[in-house]
Amino acid sequence: MGPLFKISHPSHAVYIIVTIIIGMMFGAVLERAGFISTKKLTGVFYFDDFAVLKVMFTAIVVASVGLYFLSDVGLIDIGRVYFSKTFWISQLVGGLLFGVGFMLTGYCPGTSVVSLASGSIDALFVVLGMLSGMWVFGGLFSIFKSLYYAGKLGRITLPEVFGVNHWVVIIIVAIMAAGMFYGAELREKYLREKDKL
Amino acid sequence: MKDERFWNPYLSGFLLGLVLLLTFYIFGRGLGASGFFDRLAAAILYPFSPDAISSHPYWHKYFYHGRFPLDNFLIYLVIGVFMGGLIASLIAGDFKVRTQYGPRFSKGKRLIWAFIGGIILAIATRFSRGCTSGQALTGGAELVVGSWIFAFSFFFAGPITAVIIKKMWR
Numbered sequence: 001m002g003p004l005f006k007i008s009h010p011s012h013a014v015y016i017i018v019t020i021i022i023g024m025m026f027g028a029v030l031e032r033a034g035f036i037s038t039k040k041l042t043g044v045f046y047f048d049d050f051a052v053l054k055v056m057f058t059a060i061v062v063a064s065v066g067l068y069f070l071s072d073v074g075l076i077d078i079g080r081v082y083f084s085k086t087f088w089i090s091q092l093v094g095g096l097l098f099g100v101g102f103m104l105t106g107y108c109p110g111t112s113v114v115s116l117a118s119g120s121i122d123a124l125f126v127v128l129g130m131l132s133g134m135w136v137f138g139g140l141f142s143i144f145k146s147l148y149y150a151g152k153l154g155r156i157t158l159p160e161v162f163g164v165n166h167w168v169v170i171i172i173v174a175i176m177a178a179g180m181f182y183g184a185e186l187r188e189k190y191l192r193e194k195d196k197l
Numbered sequence: 198m199k200d201e202r203f204w205n206p207y208l209s210g211f212l213l214g215l216v217l218l219l220t221f222y223i224f225g226r227g228l229g230a231s232g233f234f235d236r237l238a239a240a241i242l243y244p245f246s247p248d249a250i251s252s253h254p255y256w257h258k259y260f261y262h263g264r265f266p267l268d269n270f271l272i273y274l275v276i277g278v279f280m281g282g283l284i285a286s287l288i289a290g291d292f293k294v295r296t297q298y299g300p301r302f303s304k305g306k307r308l309i310w311a312f313i314g315g316i317i318l319a320i321a322t323r324f325s326r327g328c329t330s331g332q333a334l335t336g337g338a339e340l341v342v343g344s345w346i347f348a349f350s351f352f353f354a355g356p357i358t359a360v361i362i363k364k365m366w367r
Binding site for chain 1: 279
């Protein structure tokens with residue numbers, strides 16, 4: 001029965017070691033996916049490389065199917081899995097800013113760490129910028145506070161909003177992902193053939 | 198695009214999904230990255246003014262019950278991410294000290310914008326309460342409403358910004 005570390009608490013040392021191992025797997029997959037390359041990462045928004053889209057949505061579908069399946073068969077207590085609370089207005093603004101920041105840096109926070117590990121000097125500047133950005137946010141929190149708490153909905157999921165079974169939403173997400181993959185493959189095929197001419 | 202240096206994206210995505218699922222099963226939480234930088238930022242300021250930081254209206258949450266921000270899942274996770282990225286890039290022969298930018302841009306400008314972009318990226322993750330890992334990926338798989346709102350607004354602002362700053366990358 002999971003989550004393992006919430007059912008029976010491990011020693012602090014075991015917790016740290018297992019977390020670092022999970023992190024190493026995460027970092028290695030991001031590196032092998034090619035997410036050390038700003039050309040590849042920015043390609044998702046120049047519509048000339050869809051690796052980000054394919055990796056992200058495949059991972060979302062796999063983890064979603066896995067999580068809800070384990071929950072349905074009683075192998076994980078999903079009530080003890082942390083779900084971040086929704087503040088939809090704040091997160092909408094955050095997402096817009098994130099799109100700008102992603103394009104200016106060529107990375108997201110996780111991939112900047114992996115790219116730095118692979119030797120990118122530009123990723124070092126992104127990392128230092130992010131650290132400074134946290135100071136800016138903390139320092140100006142009194143100004144940002146009302147937006148930060150705007151749109152509070154609590155712990156809420158799409159199946160709850162639409163009043164449907166979670167598998168309905170998962171299947172819709174999977175179909176949406178498949179549609180995007182199909183479009184991405186067509187576009188990449190077109191670009192490859194154009195290159196040959 | 199097909200790039201023989203890297204893994205097939207669907208295979209990478211499948212493995213990434215399994216890593217996330219394993220994280221759910223072991224820890225009862227998902228992956229994340231941006232929280233690392235926020236915790237590090239709070240921890241660096243702490244020695245200068247312990248009382249002000251541990252009672253700060255935003256950072257105080259990292260000091261509950263006598264805890265310190267660096268003794269946390271996200272800190273160990275991102276240390277692992279760095280190690281995993283380093284080892285994978287060395288084994289694959291990808292490791293190279295370099296600066297990445299488009300053919301029409303300059304190195305100096307790239308580094309300045311990387312820093313400015315980093316500031317914006319960090320502030321963005323505070324409002325969205327996480328980044329691509331913690332919101333789009335983790336919250337996306339959990340079907341959390343705010344995570345999908347984040348993902349859609351990210352994918353809306355991305356292409357628009359891409360057009361405006363095309364000279365930087367293409």
